Amino acid sequence: MSTIGKNKPTRVYRNKKPREANILLTSTSAVINHSQRSSLMPLTFGLACCAIEMIATAGPRFDLSRFGWEAYRATPRQSDLMIVAGTITNKMGTVVKKLYDQMAEPKWVIAMGACATCGGIFQTYSVVPGAHHLIPVDVYIPGCPPRPEALIHGFMTLQMKIDQKRNFGVAPVDVEPGFRGPTRKEPF
Amino acid sequence: MAKQEIMTLNVGPHHPSTHGVLRLIVELDGEVVLKITPDIGFLHRGIEKLSESKKYIQVLPLTDRMDYMSSGTNNLAYILAVEKLLGIEVPPRARFIRTIMAEITRINSHLLGIGSAAGDCGAVSMLLYSLREREGCLDLFDETTGGRMMLTYYRPGGVANDLLPGFEQRLNAFLDKFPKKLDEYETLLKKNRIWLKRQVGIGYVSREDAIALGLTGPVARGSGIDKDIRRDEPYEAYDEVEINVPLQTGCDAYSRWLIRMEEMRESVNILRQLIAKIPDGPYINREAAKYVYPDKDRVKDSMEALIHHFKLVVDGLAPPKGEVYSSIEGPKGEIGFYIVSDGSSKPYRLRVRPSCFVNLQSIMTMAPGNLMADIVAIVGSLDIVLGEIDR
Amino acid sequence: MTVNWNRQNFSGEDPEQHPAVVALRKNAGTPLVGVGIFRGEVTAVLSPEHSIEALTLLRDDPGLVFDMLADVTAVHWPQREGAEFDVIYHLYSLSNKMRFRVKVPLAEGQEIRSVVGVWTTAGWLEREVFDMFGIHFAGHPDQRRILNPEGFDGHPLRKEFPVQGRVRW
Numbered sequence: 072m073s074t075i076g077k078n079k080p081t082r083v084y085r086n087k088k089p090r091e092a093n094i095l096l097t098s099t100s101a102v103i104n105h106s107q108r109s110s111l112m113p114l115t116f117g118l119a120c121c122a123i124e125m126i127a128t129a130g131p132r133f134d135l136s137r138f139g140w141e142a143y144r145a146t147p148r149q150s151d152l153m154i155v156a157g158t159i160t161n162k163m164g165t166v167v168k169k170l171y172d173q174m175a176e177p178k179w180v181i182a183m184g185a186c187a188t189c190g191g192i193f194q195t196y197s198v199v200p201g202a203h204h205l206i207p208v209d210v211y212i213p214g215c216p217p218r219p220e221a222l223i224h225g226f227m228t229l230q231m232k233i234d235q236k237r238n239f240g241v242a243p244v245d246v247e248p249g250f251r252g253p254t255r256k257e258p259f
Numbered sequence: 260m261a262k263q264e265i266m267t268l269n270v271g272p273h274h275p276s277t278h279g280v281l282r283l284i285v286e287l288d289g290e291v292v293l294k295i296t297p298d299i300g301f302l303h304r305g306i307e308k309l310s311e312s313k314k315y316i317q318v319l320p321l322t323d324r325m326d327y328m329s330s331g332t333n334n335l336a337y338i339l340a341v342e343k344l345l346g347i348e349v350p351p352r353a354r355f356i357r358t359i360m361a362e363i364t365r366i367n368s369h370l371l372g373i374g375s376a377a378g379d380c381g382a383v384s385m386l387l388y389s390l391r392e393r394e395g396c397l398d399l400f401d402e403t404t405g406g407r408m409m410l411t412y413y414r415p416g417g418v419a420n421d422l423l424p425g426f427e428q429r430l431n432a433f434l435d436k437f438p439k440k441l442d443e444y445e446t447l448l449k450k451n452r453i454w455l456k457r458q459v460g461i462g463y464v465s466r467e468d469a470i471a472l473g474l475t476g477p478v479a480r481g482s483g484i485d486k487d488i489r490r491d492e493p494y495e496a497y498d499e500v501e502i503n504v505p506l507q508t509g510c511d512a513y514s515r516w517l518i519r520m521e522e523m524r525e526s527v528n529i530l531r532q533l534i535a536k537i538p539d540g541p542y543i544n545r546e547a548a549k550y551v552y553p554d555k556d557r558v559k560d561s562m563e564a565l566i567h568h569f570k571l572v573v574d575g576l577a578p579p580k581g582e583v584y585s586s587i588e589g590p591k592g593e594i595g596f597y598i599v600s601d602g603s604s605k606p607y608r609l610r611v612r613p614s615c616f617v618n619l620q621s622i623m624t625m626a627p628g629n630l631m632a633d634i635v636a637i638v639g640s641l642d643i644v645l646g647e648i649d650r
Numbered sequence: 651m652t653v654n655w656n657r658q659n660f661s662g663e664d665p666e667q668h669p670a671v672v673a674l675r676k677n678a679g680t681p682l683v684g685v686g687i688f689r690g691e692v693t694a695v696l697s698p699e700h701s702i703e704a705l706t707l708l709r710d711d712p713g714l715v716f717d718m719l720a721d722v723t724a725v726h727w728p729q730r731e732g733a734e735f736d737v738i739y740h741l742y743s744l745s746n747k748m749r750f751r752v753k754v755p756l757a758e759g760q761e762i763r764s765v766v767g768v769w770t771t772a773g774w775l776e777r778e779v780f781d782m783f784g785i786h787f788a789g790h791p792d793q794r795r796i797l798n799p800e801g802f803d804g805h806p807l808r809k810e811f812p813v814q815g816r817v818r819w
Contacts, residue, residue: 075706098423098484115273115275116273117279118279118280118301118302119279119324119327119645119646120324120327120408120409120646122279123327123328123371123408124407124408125392126390127393127394127397129396130387130391130392130393130394131387131390131391132390132391145273145274145275157302157721158302158304160300160301160302160303160304161298161302161797161799162303162798163272163280163301163302166271166273166280166301170273192320192324193305193306193309194306194309194813194814195304195308195309195813195814195815196304196308196806196811196812196813196815196816196817197303197304197306197798197806198304198305199814200819204819205592207333215409216407216408216409218407222288299796299797299799300795300796300799303797303798305806307807307815308806308807308811308813309813312813313812344687344689349711354782401757468770470717470718471717471769471770471771472743472770473719473720473769473770473771475720478703482743486744491747492747532806552692581688581689582688582691582693583688583689583691583722584691584740584749584751586720593720595720595721595740597721597723597738597740599725607725608725608726610721610723612720612721612740615773616778617771617774617775620770620773620774645776649797650797
């Protein structure tokens with residue numbers, strides 16, 4: 072007697088609820104986005120004073136480890152978040168662009184502080200007035216320097232943005248039509 | 260036939276151990292450094308040029324952001340230069356408050372200095388401990404001045420607002436538990452064989468070289484130069500307290516680390532003396548009405564005070580013509596301001612005498628002969644902040 | 651409450667009594683163009699031909715021993731024809747705890763001897779003066795830009811250079 076079709080897996084799960092049967096019903100976006108936003112690996116890119124507040128946020132009091140983001144990586148090849156903390160000068164601009172290009176997709180950029188947002192109080196001959204002139208920025212955090220609480224608020228905003236990211240070309244259902252999600256080809 | 264060549268390595272502006280955006284071009288023979296050339300300017304923001312188009316009180320936030328670890332002493336150097344130019348006096352309570360802030364700033368800066376030096380050499384827990392201690396200091400700054408790192412608290416003639424009631428208790432609570440933490444860190448590192456191997460004999464600069472190179476601060480005191488502006492040319496409330504300046508003759512990175520630890524203990528002693536002796540009185544000299552804002556409560560009631568405040572904010576204070584150079588002992592060395600005034604409300608020329616810039620020049624004499632891995636220890640022992648080097 | 655503006659060993663009103671001025675006046679090779687005092691700080695003004703000899707004298711004189719150079723900087727006075735720049739040296743004596751300032755007026759395009767041979771501190775400080783003002787120091791071993799990028803056009807701290815620069819973002 073042929074056993075084809077007799078030991079199919081679904082037979083085991085007949086008349087059982089998915090949870091009892093150890094199956095999770097979700098969308099790929101939820102799983103992928105949740106894993107990405109909970110374990111980002113920032114690039115150590117502290118340029119100026121905001122770097123000290125970034126380090127203090129990773130310190131014992133405002134612990135960044137509870138978000139899963141404490142694994143700062145010094146090499147752009149292994150990181151996916153670039154926190155531009157500090158003033159970008161013309162001399163440093165080529166370095167910023169090169170490092171951004173060396174990061175692998177998917178990647179995000181947070182412009183921390185007034186200098187990375189708009190040049191800050193240094194509107195001079197040698198300062199790039201904002202990181203968006205060089206690389207696409209996802210979240211801007213104002214402040215000079217932003218308090219660690221403000222930085223954490225910015226991080227959580229980035230987490231909300233990552234949650235809305237589309238994967239595999241299908242938009243999540245609760246997003247308005249026409250919303251394309253963050254793309255890496257155009258600045259914002 | 261094997262050929263020997265010199266390898267040029269670029270320790271680029273983006274590096275985990277270079278304390279900011281510093282680029283070092285290192286020529287190596289194997290692992291031994293033959294020549295090192297720092298390439299700076301990656302954080303050059305043009306502060307000196309920018310100050311020429313800002314009023315004197317608007318330059319104050321710019322000075323915060325130069326040596327961003329120790330904004331309390333940067334501000335103090337600038338305000339002392341401005342007050343010398345204006346020729347006004349400061350009430351005793353304000354002098355004590357400013358000295359207290361400067362000494363807490365010194366503790367802050369040294370904590371992150373030794374924390375990052377140890378973190379770069381591998382003792383990462385030291386970095387986290389120093390960040391935890393810094394939070395205690397930053398709380399004191401936060402409640403008094405409104406800012407954690409950037410104080411911008413001093414004004415010509417005094418300080419912006421008085422200390423909050425209960426400040427003495429909180430400061431004393433911090434000073435009571437801080438020396439025990441310093442003992443813990445000494446236990447961690449002082450006789451640690453790995454730390455000794457990584458610091459003793461590294462980055463040697465002799466006393467004669469140090470004087471010729473113009474080194475100041477803990478780097479100079481680690482080479483046997485007995486120079487401390489707080490004791491030699493006392494300013495603010497330093498002539499009313501007793502200061503023991505630590506001195507070491509080892510001339511290497513370990514001596515500089517020892518000096519920083521002792522300076523932190525000395526700052527605790529100075530703070531205890533200051534907080535015991537602090538007098539009551541006004542916190543800003545309202546007599547020098549040409550340069551000092553009136554009391555804010557009066558501004559809301561009286562027309563003259565309103566106009567006075569308006570004129571000072573819109574036109575700015577205009578010092579007499581002349582030039583001054585005034586320097587103080589910052590945590591990293593002698594930081595001074597040279598201001599040339601042409602009688603208008605904007606400085607004609609503002610020059611910052613940067614302590615870390617002159618100290619970093621010595622790396623070209625210190626580094627050759629050491630191994631590549633020692634470069635990190637040397638840069639950490641110099642305790643440089645790129646914001647002040649590049650301005 | 652009097653404030654001691656003069657935080658130095660020299661306390662006086664007359665700049666001619668400052669030991670450094672006395673030593674410079676005594677030496678025939680270093681004629682002074684002028685002396686000044688403001689808020690207790692004494693300045694001596696020299697011409698560029700004699701500046702290196704004067705600074706060497708100030709370092710080597712056994713009574714003065716100005717062995718530390720605190721700062722080298724410059725100021726641009728565009729309306730002063732023939733003497734557009736002032737090169738300023740701030741000196742400090744470690745043993746005598748004394749400060750002194752030497753000012754050297756320079757014309758546009760005129761060169762001045764570098765003091766790297768006298769104090770090694772001057773290496774980077776003079777590079778910065780060159781970068782910011784365009785003043786050439788004769789005898790400097792490594793005269794190139796230090797703070798601005800290599801291909802930068804112009805000297806920022808001159809008065810005619812705009813704060814926001816000439817290249818717009």
